Amino acid sequence: MTDSQATAAAIGTNPTATAPEGARTAADVVTPELIAQLTRDVIGSGRTANHMPFTGEKLADLPESTPEDVVTAFERARVAQISWERTPVRQRAAVLLRFHDLVLQRQAEVLDLIQLETGKARLHAHEELQAVAVAARHYGRKAPAYLNPKRHTGVVPTLTKVTEHRHPRGVVGQIAPWNYPFELSIGDALPALVAGNALVMKPDTETCLTALWARDLIIEAGLPAEVFQVVIGDGPVIGPEIVKHADYVSFTGSTRTGREVAQGAAARLVGVSLELGGKNAMLVLHDADIDKAAAGAVRACFSSAGQLCISIERLYVHESIAEEFVERFAARTKAMRLGRSLAYGAEMGSLVGERQLETTKRHVDEAVAKGAKLIAGGVARPDIGPYFFEPTILDGVESPMAVCGEETFGPVVSIYRFTDENEAVELANATSYGLNSSVWTKDGSRGRKIAARLRTGTVNVNEGFAPAYGSVQSPMGGMKDSGLGRRHGSEGILKYTEAQTVAHQRLMPLAPSFGMDDEKYAAFMSLSLKVMKSLRLR
Incomplete structure (x- = not known):
């Protein structure tokens, strides 16, 4: 007996256990048919398995991806992303709203999977479901406003017309953790997808059935299957391949691994968001x-x-x-x-x-x-x-x-x-x-x-x-060693886009014109700047 066990015994600490497992068992939930359905699109000829924390026993045999399989997944996603980006944003957003409804209708299925893969209590599994539903509703409603072109005041009002456009980055690489396998997989994927990106996700092997179930459901809601690729395997083996090929990287996990992900992304000059310890x-x-x-x-x-x-x-x-x-x-x-x-x-x-x-x-x-x-x-x-x-x-x-x-x-x-x-x-x-x-x-x-x-x-x-x-x-999101970037709100979707400014200059150039020499042009612009300040232009 350890010192802490002896002390606990002395003070009488003994939280009670709930009643034995109910009528449903792992075999009832994770059937061969379900495994075949969820893993049908996973690229990988190797074999691995995940396990149940409740008992320590094996839960499912799974395909395992190689670094070469990750390359194939990105190739497929890039092809699919072209047509997905061209799909009007309101149609993309409608997929999220249908997904929201399906999640609530079929929640018992995913709650069972979350519990079997993580060992958490059912109410805590439901907290994941709540978070996913809220994110799906929010981006399903707000994505068009976040992504639509925006007009800005030009350098010379009326003469300079400026529009900000938001373009998807391309294929987002997502590395998701085991602790919240529903919320921290599909919850982070939703804004990336509605922004017009394709996705290659590496969920943790021990909790990948939950992530695969989420993928299956959003495909049922209308997402083209090729847009959302999943690879399964050890983090040190295929995680670096995700970083190596992605146009943007989303990572949730430890601070130590987050530093490695950031270094890999920085070497390629691609963006990264990190939610860490x-x-x-x-x-x-x-x-x-x-x-x-x-x-x-x-x-x-x-x-x-x-x-x-x-x-x-x-x-x-x-x-x-x-x-x-x-x-x-x-x-x-x-x-x-x-x-x-x-x-x-x-x-x-x-x-x-x-x-x-x-x-x-x-x-x-x-x-x-x-x-x-x-x-x-x-x-x-x-x-x-x-x-x-x-x-x-x-x-x-x-x-x-x-x-x-x-x-x-x-x-x-x-x-x-x-x-x-x-x-x-x-x-x-x-x-x-x-x-x-x-x-x-x-x-x-x-x-x-x-x-x-x-x-x-x-x-x-x-x-x-x-x-x-x-x-x-x-x-x-986090400050200091807890990460970079933010999820949720405008930052949570705009990080998955590239900003483009289109400036249309009309009537006269931003250069000497109408017979002005350099000195007269400089004086004209100096006066214009003073007037714009007095008019409280921003």
Whole structure:
């Protein structure tokens, strides 16, 4: 027994498991017919497999792509992209709106796949579905406005007519992660596709059935199949090939791999967007509603077993309410229901695999060995499944401990206390990451002011992460080591386009004319510039 297990046993931490698996099994969901249907267009003669976190068993045999197969996928996509770009944008957008409806109609299918491939609780799988539906609706409605040509004031009003056009980049290469296989695959693909691009996607092998199901559904909604190519294989093998051939690269994953992707894209002078790691902070101010903050902390820290780039791993609580907050937060955490049923009811599911389990155990055990106090959790739960780990709260964490600065990406949060709000802001910002943060207070105005001082791409007041992420008209992404670029809103679609300015000069050139010599032309233009400023032209 490790130190943390012994401590947990002593304090009686034992979240209950939900009822055994329901009537549906993996064999009922992932049939040979489904695998054949979803993988029919995957280019690859090799064989690989993915596995179920709930049991550790193999889920499906899959085709495996080679670097040469990636080249073929890009060749097919480039041919298809030509006619797709010529399709009117409103017709492209209509595909997204039909896809939106199909996702809601057939949600049970994808929820089962998400759970089987990631091990997450069903409600957390549904959060992915919500995010995809919102993005499909938004870009289905707004894409024409984002992409239509725009008129701008020319250098000389009335004489210079300027139009900004937006052209698709060509073929977008997308490398999607395992933790949110529906939202972070098709959710990022939607704006790229509606902008007129073709797509070559490499989903994580362990969660590729979810991504392939999404592809199948959007084809049913009207997308030409050749426009959307999928390749399957190890990241170090075919990931660089994606970067090597794409006209733009979209990557979500670790900061370490993100740097490699950025270097590869920079060498080719192609654009890249990166959503990377986080060590996100939640600030609970002295006037926060303690019950609401404690309940919110459970959602913020333990959704998808903490395997969420925007989840909270550092919790800063004002000294005056810290004892009461920790007590209520710990009580809620200890009462959480863990389970692996393909049904609603569990409040947390499994970690995705051995690597995540080992990182989580290492961070917790090291912290306890060096003096941190285990408030809740801290133990694996092989009685439920091979990669289950109890939601864990640590107190007394200090900087030499790995859990203090490294991203755990598991159900672990560390408690810190502060006495001054300026101190709390400084502590929250004292990290190389800058993805998401959270502020809790009854004074909304003060909460928003503090939020604006936090160096993260999104900040939520009185919630953990969902409001900022779900508000898709606004940009979402990271500062510092948490990434480059943004998803959602105008930035989330325009990044997949090239801007072109067309300037039509009329009546007279921008040069000496009508008998003016250089000196008279210079004087004329100087006077014109003064007049334009006085007229408040921009």
